[in-house]
Amino acid sequence: MKKHFGKPKNTGLDNLQHQRLRAIRQIDQVIDKQNRPNFSVKDLKQGSIISFGGQTFLVKVVAIYQESNSSFTKKKKYCSTEFTLFCLENAEVSYLEWAEEDGKLEVFYTTAELSFHAIQDEVGSGVDEDDLDQIVDDGDSIFVNGQKFKYDDDWPAIYSASDQEVEETVYLYEFKAKDGTYLTMEEWDSGSGEEDYQLWLSKETDPFSIEIISLGA
Numbered sequence: 321m322k323k324h325f326g327k328p329k330n331t332g333l334d335n336l337q338h339q340r341l342r343a344i345r346q347i348d349q350v351i352d353k354q355n356r357p358n359f360s361v362k363d364l365k366q367g368s369i370i371s372f373g374g375q376t377f378l379v380k381v382v383a384i385y386q387e388s389n390s391s392f393t394k395k396k397k398y399c400s401t402e403f404t405l406f407c408l409e410n411a412e413v414s415y416l417e418w419a420e421e422d423g424k425l426e427v428f429y430t431t432a433e434l435s436f437h438a439i440q441d442e443v444g445s446g447v448d449e450d451d452l453d454q455i456v457d458d459g460d461s462i463f464v465n466g467q468k469f470k471y472d473d474d475w476p477a478i479y480s481a482s483d484q485e486v487e488e489t490v491y492l493y494e495f496k497a498k499d500g501t502y503l504t505m506e507e508w509d510s511g512s513g514e515e516d517y518q519l520w521l522s523k524e525t526d527p528f529s530i531e532i533i534s535l536g537a
Contacts, residue, residue, distance in 0.1 A: 323404070323415070323518060337411075350534050359532040361418045361427055364403060366482045367536025370416075372529050373429075377405040377414075379536070383481035385490070390476055392489045400477075416530075417522065427525045428502060434519040438464055449517055452493055452505065462495060462503070464521070469495035469503045500524045 350369075351359065364370065368379040381404035387396040400419040407414065415430035439447040440463045441455070447462055455462065461470045472494045479488045493505040501523050508516040 349536070351532060356532050359535070360425070360527060361403075361416070361530055361532075362401075362425070363532065363535060365536055368532070369534040369536070370405075371531040371533055372525070375410075376408045376533070377416075378408060380404045380406045380413075381481055381483045383479060385477040385479055385492070388476050388478045388489075392476060392478060395478060398475075415520075415522075416525075418527070425527050427527045427530065428522040429525045430520050430522045431501075432521040434464065434503075434521060436517070436519070439519075449507070449515065452507075456493060464503060467497050467501070469497050469501075472496040472502070 361370075364379055364382070366379055366382050370377050370379070383402045383404070385400040385402065387398040388394060389396070398419070400417055402415055402417045405414050405416055406412075416427065417430070418425060418427045420426070436446070436448050441447050441451070442461055442463070444463075447455070454460075456471060456474050459471050461468050463469070474491070474493045476489070476491050479490050489509050491507040493507070495503040495505075497503075501521060504520045504522065506518045506520070508518070510516045
């Protein structure tokens with residue numbers, strides 16, 4: 321699942337305006353302000369509208385990362401839900417993710433997409449995909465622009481999304497900085513015998529800071 325971050329590629333200004341207007345017209349069944357605290361990100365679906373950080377977003381895609389065994393043949397209980405967001409103010413694409421850990425709702429907002437060129441190990445050497453398993457085995461830290469990220473977790477998952485019919489497999493490597501920023505490396509099966517990698521920075525977000533404007537049709 322090749323995701324993108326920021327402005328949609330190959331999209332002119334007129335088309336961006338059209339996408340924004342079309343998204344605004346999709347707003348349906350607006351929730352009364354006094355009732356909005358009764359809803360959370362767990363209630364969102366494709367077509368929902370939310371607001372946080374001074375911006376308003378349409379949920380375009382809902383995806384699930386379902387933890388699995390190492391051979392991707394058996395699903396486990398833990399899962400993470402990801403929303404592809406379309407900003408109504410600037411037409412940019414971003415991602416919001418939630419999961420429950422020990423009964424606590426955790427929400428993360430994607431802030432940037434990275435490449436391996438931005439990452440170094442503890443001695444200042446570059447890091448690439450061939451180094452990941454060794455870093456995990458040793459529990460090492462890595463650095464992004466001088467910021468230290470400690471190894472936090474790694475796990476296999478089966479990925480499904482509302483905009484595609486076929487499930488995919490992905491392996492996730494997660495690292496955490498002291499300020500609550502996460503670095504996630506996603507290893508996707510490209511189907512050609514090689515893996516595709518996507519690297520993301522995300523920040524933990526207060527669930528109560530997200531206002532649910534509409535759940536959609």
